[in-house]
Amino acid sequence: MADTAPDTSWAGATETRFTALYRLLVGHPGLIAMCGDRPWLGPQLLRRLVETQLAHSLAADMTPKQAIVTYRRLYLLPLGSASYINHRDPKDSRALTRQALAALDPDDFPVLTRRLGTVGAATADPEVYYGALRQLIDAANRANSSARRPKAIVETSQVHGKRDREEAGPTSTVRRYFATLPPSSPQRSLFGLFPNLLPAGLLPP
Known part of the structure; x- marks a missing residue:
């Protein structure tokens, strides 16, 4: 060895x-x-x-x-x-392979019989x-x-993936919309009365 x-x-x-x-x-x-x-x-x-x-x-x-x-x-x-x-005798091995394949019925083995040279060469290569x-x-x-992969990299990747999904989802769209409203707007006040419209932590400031 x-x-x-x-x-x-x-x-x-x-x-x-x-x-x-x-x-x-x-x-x-x-x-x-x-x-x-x-x-x-x-x-x-x-x-x-x-x-x-x-x-x-x-x-x-x-x-x-x-x-x-x-x-x-x-x-x-x-x-x-x-x-x-x-x-130790690749020529003999190739010859035996070609001989066995040549005896096959092409109707039953169309792939093997049409590629005798390729199959035979690979046999002892x-x-x-x-x-x-x-x-x-x-x-x-x-x-x-x-x-x-370092654990920190995996966790960062997972966090980024979650953030990307959140930013692309409908919940984030609603959050961004309410964040653009002035504090005194009726829509923002209405949202403040129904915080369950968004998951906890997503209520606009």
């Missing part, structure tokens, strides 16, 4: 770790078969990948739940990608994995950044 420098960003270190895991599994497909349906709980994997990744996520201000859920998503991606086909990995990392980064 690849090591990263202490000052590497969370995104950079995460991409390095899960790229290394993917390459390890692609290069040694027997590891997946050997594991079977048992979870990988060996001390080497736990120390060099799981513990390290979780610690880095917590240091990036993720909550424990965010850290483990993000790890599981990142971990399942290379596991599934590596076990899907034999990446490693960029499919790398692109998906970057998307997962970017999504986790955005979610974590949103969760870490």
